[in-house]
Amino acid sequence: MDDSPLVVVEGLRFSRGDKEIFRGVDMTIPRGKITAILGPSGSGKTTILKLMGGQLTPDAGRVTFADQDVHRISRRALFALRRRMGMLFQSGALFSDLSVYENVAFPLRVHTKLTDDMVRDVVLMKLESVGLRGARSLMPAELSGGMARRVALARALALDPELIFYDEPFVGQDPISMGVLVQLIKRANRALGLTSVIVSHDIKETLSIADYVYVIADGKVMAQGTPQTLDVDDDARIRQFIHGEPDGPVPFHYPAPAFFDDILQTESRR
Numbered sequence: 231m232d233d234s235p236l237v238v239v240e241g242l243r244f245s246r247g248d249k250e251i252f253r254g255v256d257m258t259i260p261r262g263k264i265t266a267i268l269g270p271s272g273s274g275k276t277t278i279l280k281l282m283g284g285q286l287t288p289d290a291g292r293v294t295f296a297d298q299d300v301h302r303i304s305r306r307a308l309f310a311l312r313r314r315m316g317m318l319f320q321s322g323a324l325f326s327d328l329s330v331y332e333n334v335a336f337p338l339r340v341h342t343k344l345t346d347d348m349v350r351d352v353v354l355m356k357l358e359s360v361g362l363r364g365a366r367s368l369m370p371a372e373l374s375g376g377m378a379r380r381v382a383l384a385r386a387l388a389l390d391p392e393l394i395f396y397d398e399p400f401v402g403q404d405p406i407s408m409g410v411l412v413q414l415i416k417r418a419n420r421a422l423g424l425t426s427v428i429v430s431h432d433i434k435e436t437l438s439i440a441d442y443v444y445v446i447a448d449g450k451v452m453a454q455g456t457p458q459t460l461d462v463d464d465d466a467r468i469r470q471f472i473h474g475e476p477d478g479p480v481p482f483h484y485p486a487p488a489f490f491d492d493i494l495q496t497e498s499r500r
């Protein structure tokens with residue numbers, strides 16, 4: 231297997247208006263592994279996926295996918311490249327007026343010239359891989375949230391991507407569906423030789439399957455390493471983040487006068 235990284239991000243800078251979101255980010259996404267990108271809310275996790283996928287263009291720096299510069303190739307080449315990337319976005323809802331079967335068939339009908347029989351084989355295979363072959367005739371409204379996410383995964387896998395981006399795959403799931411999804415992502419990665427990038431707030435679940443982790447904050451990579459090395463990192467900010475401690479260098483309380491002073495003021499006004 232080719233052991234060069236699949237995606238390389240170098241010196242990435244990106245702003246929205248006056249707001250600098252990235253001020254020099256470097257990352258490598260190795261093939262066949264699960265890489266997690268963690269970070270506080272608003273740190274730019276979704277934005278970095280969009281920069282990697284070529285939906286956004288950086289102000290400086292570059293992103294290469296299989297040695298092709300994502301932002302300097304022709305539109306046509308970028309479309310071809312995008313077919314090699316699957317995306318499972320939190321907002322990536324199923325088409326509500328199409329059955330489970332037709333949802334998974336959709337990308338095959340749009341992007342390939344497969345015959346109906348071949349489409350059927352692929353759809354059933356993908357649904358089987360997420361345990362929902364028997365649910366093919368259901369409509370999205372008849373699915374639980376966890377099942378809907380699994381159908382969306384089958385659809386994201388329909389075109390056999392090399393890489394799959396998961397943006398908050400566990401949001402809104404009950405603990406059982408979450409466990410199922412965690413295992414599916416891990417299994418899909420291994421069985422299909424996929425490269426996976428997961429962006430998530432669910433730190434424990436994500437660390438349980440990630441091979442390598444980047445933590446982004448303040449426009450930079452604040453830390454990186456395997457889940458094991460980050461788990462024992464001494465840095466207070468990383469400890470607070472990885473272990474979900476409510477207080478630490480990033481305070482739980484919005485800046486405010488001392489509690490007693492505030493209360494005393496209320497008392498004196500009575």
Ligand SMILES: Nc1ncnc2c1ncn2[C@@H]1O[C@H](COP(=O)(O)OP(=O)(O)OP(=O)(O)O)[C@@H](O)[C@H]1O
Nearest residue numbers: 246249251269270271272273274275276277278431
């Ligand atoms: N379309 C947009 N226009 C302007 N600013 C945006 C837009 N999308 C995102 N932002 C800003 O860019 C920053 C990074 O957003 P992004 O969604 O990438 O963060 P995130 O880490 O994924 O956040 P969360 O964990 O809350 O989903 C945020 O400050 C956000 O307000």
